[in-house]
Amino acid sequence: MKIGGTCDDAGQSLICCLYISALGPADLDSLPVCVQFSPVPSGPGWRNADEPLTDELIRATIDNILDHGFTGIEAPPHRSPEEDKLILSYAQSRGMFVSAHVGSVEIFGRDAPSPICVYSKDYAIEVERRVRENLKSLNGIPRLYNIFPFQDEPFHAGPKSFDMSQEVKDEFRRRYGYDLPEDLGTARENPRAWLDLLNFHSDNFSDGWRQAYRILKSISPEVTVTLTHDSHNTLGGGFGSHTELAIDDVFHWGGDFADMYVFDIYPYMSIDFRFGEPSKFLKPRIAQTHYTMAQMRNLTTHYNKIFGFWVETYNPDWFTGFIDESRRLKHWTEREISLTAVAQGADYLLTGHKIPIDAGHWESFGQGLNLLKKAGKDLLVAPKKQAAAAMLFPRTQLLQLQEEYADVSLSYELFLRAFGELDILHEEQITDDTLKGYQILVLFDVRLLPSKTMRHLKSFVEKGGMIIADSLPTLDEYHAPNPLMEELFGVRQTSGDRILRQGHWVGYENTYPPTWHFRDENALDEIAAEKHADIQGTFLGKEYDLKVTSPRLFQAGPASAHLADADGQCGLAGRTVGQGKVFLFGFCMLDTFFSFLRTGNQQAVDELAGLVRAVARSEGHVPNVCSSNPDIEASLRVGRNSAFLFLINHEGKQPEIDVELKTCLPDMKRITDLEDGAEIPFTRKDSILSLSANVPEGECRIFRLE
Incomplete structure (x- = not known):
């Protein structure tokens, strides 16, 4: 380690010459x-x-x-x-x-802004001072790989963490052309001001991290700078939990201020x-x-x-x-x-x-x-193989509606199990109609999207893409009605009704009685609030009869109805648009799936998953990997010369699994079990490989393909 520095006229260090050698990923054996x-x-x-x-x-x-x-x-x-x-x-x-x-260097935190504004010229000077001091502890560590120099699990706990200094106000005016709203209630009445305000305050964190990252990398280009992201507050679960407002999400912050992001x-x-x-x-x-x-x-x-x-x-x-x-x-x-x-x-x-x-x-x-x-x-x-399908994460909706977007994980899991794989695509990634190469886009509980995003989705479908939804965005980023998606789907009178859930149940075992956190005493009785509808019909020659929860039945226009209730209200409709296809389910997937699970109705779970699978595959889209047993995960990581198939039994009492996967290596000759080196028999039909395995509950198997 070498410590030095260069100074400005006031004697303040501008470049921290504290050199730290470190290992890189190439130096690791596994x-x-x-x-x-x-x-x-x-x-x-x-x-x-x-x-x-x-x-x-x-x-x-x-x-x-x-x-x-x-x-x-x-x-x-x-x-x-x-x-x-x-x-x-x-x-x-x-x-x-x-x-x-090594201790956090960025100064700001969940509950209070930085005492030195991140837009002040003095901010970088103070961060560098902290870096120089904190990194002294790394002396004598020849096999250093990564450092944690930032606060643990960052998020804005509420307005108390908002910086309202003059430098912040000046920066807001520079970016948006008007004065920073100081009263949240007044700003909430103006959708444009509300959106700008929340995005700006959220961005204060990443603006600070970028400055700290530049200083850290000037010291040691080799060291892996690491930031730990929170478990839920920045992943759709902030509102109604540990944050007073839905404001932060990991993708919006960006990824250009660390080398590694660790999920907690x-x-x-x-x-x-x-x-x-x-x-x-x-x-x-x-x-x-x-x-x-x-x-x-x-x-x-x-x-x-x-x-x-x-x-x-x-x-x-x-x-x-x-x-x-x-x-x-x-x-x-x-x-x-x-x-x-x-x-x-x-x-x-x-x-x-x-x-x-x-x-x-x-x-x-x-x-x-x-x-x-x-x-x-x-x-x-x-790396893990990109899926054929992605689910949209609607940041603008999260901020404008101030409703959690976390329980939708149940809808995500249902589609994952039914189709075989599913990624996430953030709305800010939809900058054109290619959608990063995905063939299917899934919209679960999406009711609001920026208008330009809707236009990209329309073009995506017209050029051959598929969209599967259980609700449609009928509002733009400023809460103005936008009929584009209903017109695209060929339907009318859609809704986004769902049960608004509140609080976390904390099932303590030995310290405190089990209790609710973040839940009002007069909170909604979610079970009593359930509404149901019976829908029947045929899709691709198979009959379906489902009692769905939180129905969102609608009128089909140009779309073709596949399932409906006794009054002809649609529970599933599809339509060809250009070279692509759209499907709309007339019920909340989350509430319906959860109701089936809670009541132990496995037959209904299987029927719903079968319907989702049939819709997703109806246009010939095939996942890279698919498990026949929904309780046994099948995931695929693919390199140039070898690939790895993971089979993990999470809760399944039945250990048998059949796996189908696309040929991922051009000259693949064998599959072996990493545990004992035994060859795994498989069959090949066109581009699809099929194999069978036995994975008892809690067990994990890894197969190498080469």
């Missing part, structure tokens, strides 16, 4: 997996946090950690200075990389922040994780950044209130969720927080990580 130094529940090493540490115990513990598939250690270890030095020295001597937390979620042993009744009945358990991971994958893929994931562990230092016997018995959860993250595109894992306290969890976790290691470097150059 997917990087980091852990905090902590007691191990089985095998050699440190058993109890109250037990004094010796050199021998440190070495034995790190050897045990390595044997369980971990390849990195977190710094600082938070022991004594002497123990920290021994831990990091021995870990690096064994080839482990280091992930370092609490998927199995605690809560994943669904709203209302779905937070009490967590089925499918993986739904929220899949939906939010898809948003993070979209961000990192679009900006060519590394996607990382914090893995929840069975440890009271994570969430004490959720450590109980039922969770202990599910020893596979760390293995399941870590391999799910990698299957969904993650290229970095970090435990959050510490090693599991249970031997069953520890050994199962190690089995999964050692399985990942067998993929070697090839996995790091095999």
Whole structure:
């Protein structure tokens, strides 16, 4: 490390010459997996946090950690200075990389703006000072890989975090040409001012991060600068939760102020922040994780950044209130969720927080990580294959309507299971009619879109694309009526009725009684509020009879009705437009799917999924990979010379699965099981490969295609 600097006339440092060498992805032998130094529940090493540490115990513990598939250690270890030095020295001597937390440098936070405005010339000077001070701790870390220099899980907690300084007002006027509204109530009455105000205040964060990132990279171009994104507040779940306003989302912020974005979620042993009744009945358990991971994958893929994931562990230092016997018995959860993250595109894992306290969890976790290691470097150059279908994330609606867009994860999961794959496409990515190469666009609970976005969607369909929706945007970005989408779909009198859900159910096990968070005492009784309609009809020769929830029945104009109620109101209609096709369901997919799940109506679940599958495939669109068993995930990562098929049983009692996948390698000759190297038989018909496997509950299998 070398410390130096250049100064301006006032003696302030302008360029921080603090050089730090670091490892890059090319220096890694396998997917990087980091852990905090902590007691191990089985095998050699440190058993109890109250037990004094010796050199021998440190070495034995790190050897045990390595044997369980971990390849990195977190710094600082938070022991004594002497123990920290021994831990990091021995870990690096064994080839482990280091992930370092260096403290936030950007000054602002969730609850208060920066005391130095991000648009002030003094902001960068103060950030550089913090960088110079905070990064001194990295001295003597030769195998440094990445650093965490920003606040953890950032979001605006509410107007108290808005900067209203003169510099901010001047910047707003420069961008928008009028004065920054200071009263939120008045601004809300003007849709244009409201939208500008929220976007601007949200952008204050990313404007600050970009300055900090430039300073950090001037110090060390090699180090991987890392930011952890929140689990829900910036992924459609902010309003009505930990933020007073729906304002932030990860894609809108951008991806040009870090090299890696790590996703933080609490998927199995605690809560994943669904709203209302779905937070009490967590089925499918993986739904929220899949939906939010898809948003993070979209961000990192679009900006060519590394996607990382914090893995929840069975440890009271994570969430004490959720450590109980039922969770202990599910020893596979760390293995399941870590391999799910990698299957969904993650290229970095970090435990959050510490090693599991249970031997069953520890050994199962190690089995999964050692399985990942067998993929070697090839996995790091095999990104998750872009899906044939994407679901739209409607940011402008989120801001203008101020309603959560999180429980829609159930609609996402239903389509994912029915079709086989589904990505997320943010509305800001729709800049033309190509839609990034997707063949199908899915609109769930979308009622408002910018007019220019609607025009791009119309052209997308006319040129051969397909849109599948359960509601239509009939309002533009400023709340003005826009009939374009109803005209495109050939329908009339559509609606977006759904149950407005509130609060998170927190099912504490051993610290507090289970309770609602962020829910009014007089909140809506969501079950009693359910409205239903019976729709019947035939699609592609198959008869359907469904009792749907939150009906949005409509009138078909030029569109062809496929399902309807007894009065002829449409429950499904489709129409050919140019070279493409559109379909509109006349009910809320989220509320209908949840009602079937909550009442245990598996037959209706299967019938609904079958209808969605039939619609999605009706024009010949085929997914890259598809699982016959909806409880067993099938995901595909594809490189130049090899590909990896992940099969993960999340909740399924039936272990059998048939998988169909498109030929993804031109000269593929064999498929082998990474676990034992056994060849997997498969058949080939045209461009489709078919294979069968057995994956018991909680188990994960990875097949290499080459």
